[in-house]
Amino acid sequence: MIRTDVIIVGGGSTGCGIARDLALRGIPHCLIEKGDFAAGATGACHGLLHSGGRYVVNDPEAAAECIAENRILRKIGRKCVEQTGGLFVRLPGDSKRFRDLFLKGCEEIGIATEELSPSRALDLVPKLNPSLEEAIRVPDCSIDPFRLCMLNITSSQKRGGQILTHHRVIEIIREHGRCVGVKAREEATSEVKEIRGKIIINATGAWGDQVARLAGGSVPITLSKGSLVVTNHRITNMVINRLRPSSDGDIVVPNEAVCLAGTTSMTVTDPDRIGVDPAEVDIIATQVQQMLPDFGTTRLIRTYAGVRGLLKADGENGRAISRGFRIIDHQDGLFTIMGGKLTTYRLMAEKMTDSVMAVFGLKTKCRTAELPLEGQEELSGYPLSSRLKTLEGIVCECELVTADTVERVAGQIGTRHIGDIQHRTRLGMGPCQGGFCTYRALGIMQEMGKMTPEDSMRVLGEFLQRRFKGIKPALWGDQLREEQLVEYIYLGILNMEQEQ
Amino acid sequence: MNAIYDVVIIGGGMSGMMAAITLAEKGKKVAVISKGDPVCCFSTGCIDVLADGDDPLEGIGSLPDNHPYHLVGENAIAHSLELFKNIMFEGGMPYVGDAHINRKVLTSLGRCKITCLVPETMEFSDCDPDEYIHVISFYKMKDFYPQYITSRYPNAGYSVFDPGVITTPGIAEKFENKTFLEEFISWLGGLDIPEGKIALPAVLGRSLAGKVYHEISAGCGRKVFEIPTLPPSMPGLRLFGGLKKALLRRGVNLYWGRGIYSVEKLGNRIEAVTLDSAGRTTRVEGKAFILATGSFISGGLYASMDTVNETVFDLPAFLPGARETWFNDDFFASGHEIEKAGIRVDPSFRSVDAEIENLYVCGSILAFSEVMKYRCGHGMAIATGVAAANACGGLV
Numbered sequence: 060m061i062r063t064d065v066i067i068v069g070g071g072s073t074g075c076g077i078a079r080d081l082a083l084r085g086i087p088h089c090l091i092e093k094g095d096f097a098a099g100a101t102g103a104c105h106g107l108l109h110s111g112g113r114y115v116v117n118d119p120e121a122a123a124e125c126i127a128e129n130r131i132l133r134k135i136g137r138k139c140v141e142q143t144g145g146l147f148v149r150l151p152g153d154s155k156r157f158r159d160l161f162l163k164g165c166e167e168i169g170i171a172t173e174e175l176s177p178s179r180a181l182d183l184v185p186k187l188n189p190s191l192e193e194a195i196r197v198p199d200c201s202i203d204p205f206r207l208c209m210l211n212i213t214s215s216q217k218r219g220g221q222i223l224t225h226h227r228v229i230e231i232i233r234e235h236g237r238c239v240g241v242k243a244r245e246e247a248t249s250e251v252k253e254i255r256g257k258i259i260i261n262a263t264g265a266w267g268d269q270v271a272r273l274a275g276g277s278v279p280i281t282l283s284k285g286s287l288v289v290t291n292h293r294i295t296n297m298v299i300n301r302l303r304p305s306s307d308g309d310i311v312v313p314n315e316a317v318c319l320a321g322t323t324s325m326t327v328t329d330p331d332r333i334g335v336d337p338a339e340v341d342i343i344a345t346q347v348q349q350m351l352p353d354f355g356t357t358r359l360i361r362t363y364a365g366v367r368g369l370l371k372a373d374g375e376n377g378r379a380i381s382r383g384f385r386i387i388d389h390q391d392g393l394f395t396i397m398g399g400k401l402t403t404y405r406l407m408a409e410k411m412t413d414s415v416m417a418v419f420g421l422k423t424k425c426r427t428a429e430l431p432l433e434g435q436e437e438l439s440g441y442p443l444s445s446r447l448k449t450l451e452g453i454v455c456e457c458e459l460v461t462a463d464t465v466e467r468v469a470g471q472i473g474t475r476h477i478g479d480i481q482h483r484t485r486l487g488m489g490p491c492q493g494g495f496c497t498y499r500a501l502g503i504m505q506e507m508g509k510m511t512p513e514d515s516m517r518v519l520g521e522f523l524q525r526r527f528k529g530i531k532p533a534l535w536g537d538q539l540r541e542e543q544l545v546e547y548i549y550l551g552i553l554n555m556e557q558e559q
Numbered sequence: 560m561n562a563i564y565d566v567v568i569i570g571g572g573m574s575g576m577m578a579a580i581t582l583a584e585k586g587k588k589v590a591v592i593s594k595g596d597p598v599c600c601f602s603t604g605c606i607d608v609l610a611d612g613d614d615p616l617e618g619i620g621s622l623p624d625n626h627p628y629h630l631v632g633e634n635a636i637a638h639s640l641e642l643f644k645n646i647m648f649e650g651g652m653p654y655v656g657d658a659h660i661n662r663k664v665l666t667s668l669g670r671c672k673i674t675c676l677v678p679e680t681m682e683f684s685d686c687d688p689d690e691y692i693h694v695i696s697f698y699k700m701k702d703f704y705p706q707y708i709t710s711r712y713p714n715a716g717y718s719v720f721d722p723g724v725i726t727t728p729g730i731a732e733k734f735e736n737k738t739f740l741e742e743f744i745s746w747l748g749g750l751d752i753p754e755g756k757i758a759l760p761a762v763l764g765r766s767l768a769g770k771v772y773h774e775i776s777a778g779c780g781r782k783v784f785e786i787p788t789l790p791p792s793m794p795g796l797r798l799f800g801g802l803k804k805a806l807l808r809r810g811v812n813l814y815w816g817r818g819i820y821s822v823e824k825l826g827n828r829i830e831a832v833t834l835d836s837a838g839r840t841t842r843v844e845g846k847a848f849i850l851a852t853g854s855f856i857s858g859g860l861y862a863s864m865d866t867v868n869e870t871v872f873d874l875p876a877f878l879p880g881a882r883e884t885w886f887n888d889d890f891f892a893s894g895h896e897i898e899k900a901g902i903r904v905d906p907s908f909r910s911v912d913a914e915i916e917n918l919y920v921c922g923s924i925l926a927f928s929e930v931m932k933y934r935c936g937h938g939m940a941i942a943t944g945v946a947a948a949n950a951c952g953g954l955v
Contacts (some may be wrong), residue, residue, distance in 0.1 A: 162619075162813065214737060217741075228598075233564065273710065288703030337883045338883075341864070344864070386878050427806055452699065452701070452725060453701075454701050462699060462701065462725075464612055495789060497700075498668075498704075498705075498789070499702065502706070502707065502923075505704055505706045505707070511710070512669075512706040512709075512710030512711075515707075516668070516707070516710075520891070523890050523891070524889070524890050524891070525919060526890075527886075527889075527890035528888070529648055531886050531888070534882075535862040535863055535864050536861070536863065536864075538864060539855055539862045539897070540855050540856050540858070543854070543855050543856045543931075544601065544856055545789075545889070546893075546895075546931060547601070547856070547931065548601075548789055548790070549890075550665075550891070550893050550931060551602075551607075551672075551931065551934065551936070552602070552603050552666065552672070552787055552788075552789065552790075553601075553666045553667055553668040553670060553789075553791070554666045554668070554670040554671060554672040554673075555666075555668050555670060555891070556670070557895070
């Protein structure tokens with residue numbers, strides 16, 4: 060049995076942020092996550108560190124939080140934030156009134172703006188639609204959600220925080236009307252562990268209601284699916300937004316070697332059963348093409364979808380619901396934190412931790428906004444510039460990941476999961492989407508004794524299915540060629556029929 | 560520059576090369592134009608005819624009526640496979656197998672691939688779980704992990720040799736070096752391994768596999784076989800190299816690394832094509848043309864968001880349905896609808912949707928060929944390549 064003070068359920072940005080905050084304030088804690096870090100909406104978002112511009116007209120409170128956190132994260136997370144800057148682009152036919160409201164809102168909240176002529180905007184982003192009316196520059200940035208989570212966790216681990224990934228909470232233990240612990244099942248071994256704590260924080264995003272129900276409670280949540288597509292190269296080095304009320308397919312974010320374009324917004328009922336519909340890809344492609352005409356002929360290498368757990372408000376659609384967050388005290392030792400955004404994850408963690416401190420009657424101040432994220436130097440092997448330095452023994456040719464790196468990461472985190480390697484090295488994130496390198500990475504893990512060959516066959520099979528689910532909705536052009544090659548390799552050369 | 564041929568073949572893959580050889584043997588003046596090295600370089604080098612039942616030729620009877628194999632017929636398929644074997648034998652790269660017998664080949668994942676004709680280096684590759692197999696792997700070779708195989712064959716073991724390089728072509732090149740080969744054979748002789756076969760990933764030379772293979776077999780006194788690997792695949796490259804040499808021996812003119820820049824049509828006939836090049840263009844005139852540019856992988860077909868195009872002559876291509884129906888949800892359920900896309904032809908291998916009297920079509924660009932579903936890629940390419948050549952050969 061593990062005994063601790065605070066149990067955090069959920070290893071997305073919020074959960075990881077809370078772990079860091081608790082660690083810096085000296086509170087023992089244990090974080091339990093059913094997959095890898097950032098496995099839910101955190102890792103399935105745009106990777107956009109909002110300036111707040113997106114919400115300035117309709118949700119000024121969320122916008123104000125965004126710009127404040129944007130400034131903090133640029134300061135504390137230099138190595139996981141790329142200060143790309145962003146443009147809000149107004150195309151012919153887009154409302155001028157909205158532009159005026161936008162500028163007024165930005166001024167009131169303190170979001171720095173710069174109005175750019177079409178030619179100046181085209182200098183910055185040559186692939187913009189040349190018939191644009193104007194562009195407004197804001198301090199949008201690109202942020203890597205996987206690295207962000209891992210850096211937050213580093214602070215926790217350095218101070219004795221216990222981290223259980225690939226553990227699913229199956230029961231919340233109640234005694235005398237209070238939540239006193241959880242039972243968590245390790246996914247690979249099915250071993251059940253009991254963890255006892257004084258406070259349980261439900262930071263599971265879209266799964267918030269499911270977890271609250273384990274303790275007999277519930278949370279008012281609306282599940283909103285957002286789908287995105289990944290291009291195989293950067294078509295813009297700045298974040299591009301459409302200067303109009305939030306709608307589908309109006310944001311493009313550069314991230315490492317690719318761009319992420321989206322999103323859509325659809326209400327769903329089950330966060331575990333989501334997929335991208337080809338029609339959503341068409342919507343995104345059509346809309347983004349209006350801002351960046353080349354998008355229509357750009358190769359799309361993957362689609363993905365995440366589920367936002369939004370604060371429920373009757374009669375409102377997903378776009379209209381506030382991106383603010385809320386902490387619910389279930390009055391029995393369980394707290395749920397829900398809503399919010401990746402950009403405001405630190406603020407959410409701060410407020411949540413403040414509540415914990417109040418319960419404990421402690422007064423230690425939050426320091427997460429001042430101290431730089433720890434471990435940024437050790438993760439410096441991640442950016443492309445560093446990966447280009449070693450070109451020997453490459454197993455992932457798309458993203459230049461070497462066999463040594465795979466061995467090192469697999470050794471460090473002791474993982475049995477291929478996804479863990481991918482999130483930490485970018486293995487399999489390039490144009491072939493792991494078609495070649497996953498077979499190799501699993502082979503390396505076999506040789507290291509991390510995984511039995513039987514397991515690796517199963518994992519390879521599951522990986523290929525999941526990969527195909529993401530690729531299929533945007534399958535045409537050169538990506539279709541690539542896909543037929545991958546299909547030929549696994550079915551034609553290796554004859555890998557699906558395990559029954 | 561202007562050149563005149565009896566038949567101009569566009570596409571240097573299996574079907575185009577087999578068509579070229581057939582026509583050259585009839586004394587025709589033939590040119591092959593290819594944008595680059597063909598998809599068969601990625602292949603296992605094995606000739607899959609139809610992975611259904613014990614006798615692939617018998618299985619053809621149960622294929623859908625519109626499958627291109629039916630345009631060729633069982634006897635002609637058997638003859639064209641025989642022709643292929645003769646060509647490879649003559650080039651010093653013998654293939655073994657019988658067109659009427661499917662055989663099993665061990666894959667790098669320890670699975671069995673069903674195929675028909677195999678290079679001699681895979682003659683003893685089968686999936687008999689009772690026989691001891693000793694797998695030789697190479698230190699840090701990135702595309703071969705012997706445990707995938709030994710875990711499925713309890714009656715198997717492995718040893719690791721360090722060749723000093725980690726890529727498939729790198730190791731294959733080493734095997735063409737006499738000293739390296741002797742060193743390897745002596746290392747192999749020193750291993751204490753049970754009675755049985757020796758299996759290696761397919762790295763026994765880039766082109767001289769036969770010689771390397773026989774020396775290793777003689778050196779260890781055992782049956783030896785190669786296991787096909789991921790691309791770049793040496794048996795695939797050897798297959799391509801063997802056929803290309805056969806073309807050159809027969810006086811076929813090759814325009815390699817050249818795309819088609821423009822097409823000249825006169826009435827219902829193609830008169831000539833003009834080739835891309837740096838500096839000047841080449842006009843290639845033919846009495847007949849054969850389109851053998853393959854399917855999507857090789858670029859004969861191109862799918863845009865909502866349609867499929869033929870990329871050289873813009874022939875009307877059969878489209879199986881709207882985009883959301885192109886692929887199954889299950890990656891492993893081979894037989895995605897999109898595989899049916901391609902050019903529909905009449906019994907003389909001419910497009911039924913475009914009236915061009917001197918253009919013949921063969922290989923995987925043919926509609927309804929579904930080569931992944933039926934595992935019939937190289938067999939279909941060989942059979943339709945020879946058949947299309949015969950169909951047009953009589954007319955020029």
